[in-house]
Amino acid sequence: MIDSINQVESIIRDFWASAPGNSLHLETGEKAWDMPHVAVAQGDDPLFLRNKEMIGPFLWTPEEAYALAFPDSPAPASELRVISYVLPQTPETRADQRRETTVPAERWARSRFHGEAFNCDLRLHLAETLTRAGYPSVAPERLPDFGYQQSERFGLACNWSERHAAFVAGHGTFSLSDAMITRWGKAVRFGSVVSRINLPITERIYGDDHHAWCLWYAKGTCGACAKRCPVNAITTSTGHDKQACFTYIRETTAPYATRTYGTGATPCGLCQVRIPCEAQVPPALLEKT
Ligand code: SF4
Ligand code: SF4
Numbered sequence: 001m002i003d004s005i006n007q008v009e010s011i012i013r014d015f016w017a018s019a020p021g022n023s024l025h026l027e028t029g030e031k032a033w034d035m036p037h038v039a040v041a042q043g044d045d046p047l048f049l050r051n052k053e054m055i056g057p058f059l060w061t062p063e064e065a066y067a068l069a070f071p072d073s074p075a076p077a078s079e080l081r082v083i084s085y086v087l088p089q090t091p092e093t094r095a096d097q098r099r100e101t102t103v104p105a106e107r108w109a110r111s112r113f114h115g116e117a118f119n120c121d122l123r124l125h126l127a128e129t130l131t132r133a134g135y136p137s138v139a140p141e142r143l144p145d146f147g148y149q150q151s152e153r154f155g156l157a158c159n160w161s162e163r164h165a166a167f168v169a170g171h172g173t174f175s176l177s178d179a180m181i182t183r184w185g186k187a188v189r190f191g192s193v194v195s196r197i198n199l200p201i202t203e204r205i206y207g208d209d210h211h212a213w214c215l216w217y218a219k220g221t222c223g224a225c226a227k228r229c230p231v232n233a234i235t236t237s238t239g240h241d242k243q244a245c246f247t248y249i250r251e252t253t254a255p256y257a258t259r260t261y262g263t264g265a266t267p268c269g270l271c272q273v274r275i276p277c278e279a280q281v282p283p284a285l286l287e288k289t
Contacts, residue, residue, distance in 0.1 A: 002133055005199060008126075009038040012085055015125050021118040024093075024110040032115030033087040036122075037184065039169035039202040043080025043194065047168045047208060051161070056151040058159045060140060062194045065160060068145060069138035075196045082194055083126065084162070084169035087119060088279070089187040089272075097187070097273045102230045102252075104267040109257040112267035116189065123191045130195050137195035155242045162190035170204035172281070175214035177225045177271045178240040183286075185279035186225075187272045213281045222282075224275040234271060 002008065013036060016022055022031050041048075043062040052059045060068070062082050067074040089097075089111060096105035104112070123139035130137040140146060140160035151157040163180050167173060171190070172182035179186050211217035216236060226234040233244035245268070253268040276282045 002130070002135060003198060005038055005040055005202070008040075008083055008130075008199065009036075011126060011129050012036050012038060012122065015122055016087075019118065019121065019125075021114070021121050023114060023118070024107055025114050026107075026110065030092065031090065032111050032118055033189075034090050034184075035088070037086045037088075037171075037182075039084050039086075039166070039171045040199045041082040041084065041165065041169040042078070042201050043075075043082060044077035045168050048077075048082075048164075050208075051164045051168075055154055055157050055161070055164075056149065058149040058151075059157070059164075060160050065140035065143065066136075066138055066194045066196070068140075068143055070136055073136070075136075079196055079198075080194055081197055081199045081201075082165050082169060082192055083199070084166045084171055084190060084192040085122075085126075086166065086171055086182050086184055087115070087122075087189045087191070088184040091279075094187050094273050094278060097269065098278075100270060102270075103256045103260075104253055104269055106261050108269055109261045109263045109265075109267040111189075112269070113257075113263035113265040116265060119189060119191050123193060126191075127193045127195075130193070130197065135195050135197040137193050137197070139191070139193050141191070156246070160192075162192055165192040166190045167210060168204070170202040170206075173206055173213040174210050175225070175277065176216040176223065176236065176239055177229075177234045178242075179225075179272060181213040181277045181281055183281055185281075186275070186277045187269070187279060213277070213285050215276060215282050215285065218285050222276060225271040225277075228271045228274060230270065 063077040093107040206212035215222035
């Protein structure tokens with residue numbers, strides 16, 4: 001019987017520790033990610049519907065994502081849990097990335113490419129392990145219909161958002177650059193699984209304040225991430241310019257990474273390091289929540 005977050009965290013951490021895919025594919029043999037952390041949201045948390053209203057009707061609720069995977073036996077949202085996990089960048093990757101100013105470091109590019117491939121495997125491993133144990137589960141990001149659509153308010157957006165799932169589950173809040181600030185900072189990636197399982201819900205200590213852990217929104221100070229962006233795609237007046245960010249990554253950092261490191265994917269993340277929220281919540285804000 002699986003009825004605690006620790007048991008779910010063990011499934012994730014065992015895979016993190018043993019899967020050969022959790023690798024930067026360097027001669028050092030080092031892992032792509034630091035130790036993962038888990039939080040759990042209730043499937044019928046009203047914030048999921050609020051997110052859908054904000055982003056667009058194409059954004060799946062947990063209930064909708066689950067029904068796509070199990071069309072013959074859909075479940076009410078109240079019986080579902082969203083298991084969200086954080087994969088922090090390693091200290092070595094962050095240290096290398098801190099030295100860069102215009103293109104991503106090799107370790108960072110490798111984590112974006114090989115590390116995200118491992119993340120895809122981890123999503124499926126968690127969903128399959130829980131399903132085999134009697135708790136039908138799906139990784140929405142791995143569904144065939146997963147993809148991007150145009151949101152009227154936010155531009156290009158996915159029909160399942162790992163970051164919004166992480167916010168509802170209590171992992172952290174959004175920031176000036178749109179990225180999430182978690183207890184392990186902003187230099188992280190996320191994954192999630194929707195499961196028909198009765199797990200305790202993680203306390204969301206910031207309530208529904210989606211900017212609680214960003215110094216700019218909480219105190220009007222900092223703005224360090226804006227100074228890290230080589231193309232001014234973050235400003236304290238308008239936040240994150242998704243189009244400018246997208247263009248720089250497609251035209252500059254991704255081709256550079258492919259040419260120089262032989263990696264694919266779309267790495268940049270210069271704005272995720274050398275900032276007060278790189279590997280933590282700014283302490284003054286954590287104390288307040
Ligand atoms: S660097 Fe400062 S302004 Fe930018 S997200 Fe972090 S706390 Fe907010
Ligand atoms: S990820 Fe986007 S916003 Fe961040 S530094 Fe790169 S281009 Fe700028």
